[in-house]
Amino acid sequence: MKAEILEIRFIHEGWSRFGIARVRLANGAVVEREIEDHGNAVGILPYDPVRKVAALVRELRVPPLFAAGEQVQLEAPAGLIDDGSPEQNARREVLEEVGLRLTDLEFVGATYSCAGVTTEKLHLYLGSYGQADRIEDGGGAAGEHENIRVVEMPLAELAARADEAAITDLKTLTLVLALRARHPELFRA
Incomplete structure (x- = not known):
């Protein structure tokens, strides 16, 4: 049965x-x-292989505020899949949130974010960029009141945060570990 x-x-x-x-x-x-149930989503870690930095966001998330009093969380850009493919939505989210135009995306995987509760399947990507790819300020989509702050962080610092268990967002931790596993040269001094 x-x-x-x-x-x-x-x-x-x-x-x-x-x-x-x-x-x-x-x-x-x-x-x-x-x-x-709120649909499927994308999460993307944009990184600059030349400057060895990643573009992240700081944003208020009410559940961590409720659960632990955490005002903002450092995380990879992410959002719901609207119309189009996961890749198209990933590019749109990165442009809205951090102001970067991404062309090449490296698929990491699609996984249920918390299968015991939600139907959300999260499509994860790594995306390289250069300084010429910053075409907007970012900060989130107009009218969504996301109040996003863009943070460029050295990859070495991001790896250290992962090692110290200081990254509290699961998609971001997954993406940082995937970037380090797939491109270890970016984390060497």
Whole structure:
């Protein structure tokens, strides 16, 4: 016997939908599970291989503020997938958030961000850029009130933060570790 969803009852529908699913497990037991659904997303770590820096954002995230009192979080640019491919959305998000035009993207993987709760599948990319690729200021899309601050950080400092467990955003940690594994030469002095 395979597990099957018997019913989903949505209790809130807004930017996200929150629901309760009744599920018959493979052993026949019927249980309830919560679901958060807001679509799929992209996360991108833009890096300059010549200057050995990465472009990140600092932005208020209310759940960490609620859970731990953290005012802002340092993270890789990211956003929901709207129309178009994940790659097109990745380029749009980087332009909106950090003002960079990316041409080449290196796919890292697509993974569920928290499979126990959300349906979100996060498509992760690395993207190299140069100084000529900064064509806007960044800061986020007009009207979204993101209040994003762009931070260029040396890759060595970013790696040290990863080693010290000081990166609290999972997509950013994943992308930093992927960049270090795939391009170790960028982290040498």
